Amino acid sequence: MKVLVAVKRVVDYNVKVRVKADNTGVDLANVKMSMNPFCEIGVEEAIRLKEKGIATEVVVVSIGPNAAQEQLRTALALGADRAILVECNDELRSLTVAKLLKAVVDQEQPQLIMLGKQAIDTDNNQTGQMLAALTGYAQGTFASKVEVAGDKVNVTREIDGGLQTVALNLPAIVTTDLRLNEPRYASLPNIMKAKKKPLEIITPDSLGVSTASTVTTLKVEAPAARSAGIKVKDVAELVEKLKNEAKVI
Amino acid sequence: MAILVIAEHTNVALGAATLNTVAAAKAIGGDIHVLVAGAECAAVAEAAAKIDGVSKVLSADNAAFAHQLPENIAPLIAEVGKNYTHILASATSNGKNILPRVAALLDVDQISEIIAVESADTFKRPIYAGNAIATVQSNAAIKVITVRGTGFDAVAAEGGSASIEALTVGGDAGISAFVGEELAKSDRPELTAAKIVVSGGRGMQNGDNFEMLNRVADKLGAAVGASRAAVDAGFVPNDMQVGQTGKIVAPDLYIAVGISGAIQHLAGMKDSKVIVAINKDEDAPIFQVADYGLVADLFEAIPELEKAL
Numbered sequence: 001m002k003v004l005v006a007v008k009r010v011v012d013y014n015v016k017v018r019v020k021a022d023n024t025g026v027d028l029a030n031v032k033m034s035m036n037p038f039c040e041i042g043v044e045e046a047i048r049l050k051e052k053g054i055a056t057e058v059v060v061v062s063i064g065p066n067a068a069q070e071q072l073r074t075a076l077a078l079g080a081d082r083a084i085l086v087e088c089n090d091e092l093r094s095l096t097v098a099k100l101l102k103a104v105v106d107q108e109q110p111q112l113i114m115l116g117k118q119a120i121d122t123d124n125n126q127t128g129q130m131l132a133a134l135t136g137y138a139q140g141t142f143a144s145k146v147e148v149a150g151d152k153v154n155v156t157r158e159i160d161g162g163l164q165t166v167a168l169n170l171p172a173i174v175t176t177d178l179r180l181n182e183p184r185y186a187s188l189p190n191i192m193k194a195k196k197k198p199l200e201i202i203t204p205d206s207l208g209v210s211t212a213s214t215v216t217t218l219k220v221e222a223p224a225a226r227s228a229g230i231k232v233k234d235v236a237e238l239v240e241k242l243k244n245e246a247k248v249i
Numbered sequence: 250m251a252i253l254v255i256a257e258h259t260n261v262a263l264g265a266a267t268l269n270t271v272a273a274a275k276a277i278g279g280d281i282h283v284l285v286a287g288a289e290c291a292a293v294a295e296a297a298a299k300i301d302g303v304s305k306v307l308s309a310d311n312a313a314f315a316h317q318l319p320e321n322i323a324p325l326i327a328e329v330g331k332n333y334t335h336i337l338a339s340a341t342s343n344g345k346n347i348l349p350r351v352a353a354l355l356d357v358d359q360i361s362e363i364i365a366v367e368s369a370d371t372f373k374r375p376i377y378a379g380n381a382i383a384t385v386q387s388n389a390a391i392k393v394i395t396v397r398g399t400g401f402d403a404v405a406a407e408g409g410s411a412s413i414e415a416l417t418v419g420g421d422a423g424i425s426a427f428v429g430e431e432l433a434k435s436d437r438p439e440l441t442a443a444k445i446v447v448s449g450g451r452g453m454q455n456g457d458n459f460e461m462l463n464r465v466a467d468k469l470g471a472a473v474g475a476s477r478a479a480v481d482a483g484f485v486p487n488d489m490q491v492g493q494t495g496k497i498v499a500p501d502l503y504i505a506v507g508i509s510g511a512i513q514h515l516a517g518m519k520d521s522k523v524i525v526a527i528n529k530d531e532d533a534p535i536f537q538v539a540d541y542g543l544v545a546d547l548f549e550a551i552p553e554l555e556k557a558l
Binding site: 011013016017019026038093094095098118120121122123124125126127128129130131132133134136137138139141142144154157158159160161162163164165166167168169177178179213214215216217218219220221222223226228229230231232234235236238239241242246248249 | 316318319320323341342343345346347348349350351352353354356357358359360361362371375376377378379380381382383384385386387388389423424425426427428429430431432433439441445469477480481486487488490493494496501502512513519522523524525531536537538539540541542543544545550553554557558
């Protein structure tokens, strides 16, 4: 079974981003970029499926700037077999990304497609579900457990208030949640080996997908700042303040 | 303009988040209809008909909709939604699961987790874990939107008298099936609906110590949450996680215990009305957003707090 994993290059999760002075976006100049943490979990899961003998090939795909090759090389170092970059410098909306991924799915015909549940830059949480709609496949979002069984995949999902398990016909789309697995680190020999693995670069045009969108970002602002309050000296003072000053208990 | 709001429900009861989403629909302005898609969900349709400001309830009662499988429900919403200018759902795990599928079926972009309505086509939404707020405008014929409940004060659950229309469209797409569900049983209020939330972080040291927070929470009628660090460390289940990748809460009172205050966590709770931080590290970032900070060892402070309440 072939597994396709979509990965996104995003600002590293440890970076505290700042809004640009002209309110056109956030300042990403000289900021550390990494693979989106949820995508990393997707790559890890695919590699584990390969180690278990369920997956035969793991293909990673990224849609983004030329520099996203770094994240694809990381995925190759972790154990993916082959990478595809759909090179595009524009900021794309999730629907466009899903259409580009659909074109890649049509070419690659994977049985399982893994994506992160959301990217930590735009926080949209849309692409996997949209790809599922465009391909007509079933979707298992926010997965904390993935078990392939014959022509089905059982996905346990993190839902409000607990867990839900669904059985999906393959091919299917799975989006990852935090507890699915703990991604490994790439070893130095594997990082060296990854440099020789195939990485193909294509364009949105070659896939016949327009990158136009119906959504425009008018401005980006810093959130209203919350000022620090006071320090209380003990529990008694805290309870007194909550009762008489804040009046919340 | 006509707005379709997708009801959040359990087939027997209407979810409170629906009231916040109707509030967002009111802010957009126009005729508000509520779609209840479920199985044997007549009670939900009746509850939805009483929501203040709703003029019509569409009830799609079908066994295929019992477990909210998106493969079955998204085509229904897309079909019904064609006649509307806006389709709104709550940004719950269910809304987030289904609505992007609807948007793609309608070939329109979705706007996720709005926190404010500027006009019928312009909305504010947090990005980068709430470290920036984007104002976005949509020229799509149908605007498909999820609504973050904490951004909108709930409308009244009573007072309306909408008509209920039964729909017979839709069915089982046959590509997915519900297997089972494990829902946490708790007498405490639901995290996103609670007036008071007590959360623990890595400082709790283990899952058993959360029992201390449970006792405080029970005295306050509060829900219990956790930071991602506490979830990652395996202290508590992920459905207790408050933060960018977990639940977004904005209670009247949020008590953060042994939580350092990573950006990721702040994104999930900084809109709370009053924030209390209890941490032994006086330089912890959580104190920068706390209204009341107590620098103390939580293993002494929490039992003391329990007694003082």
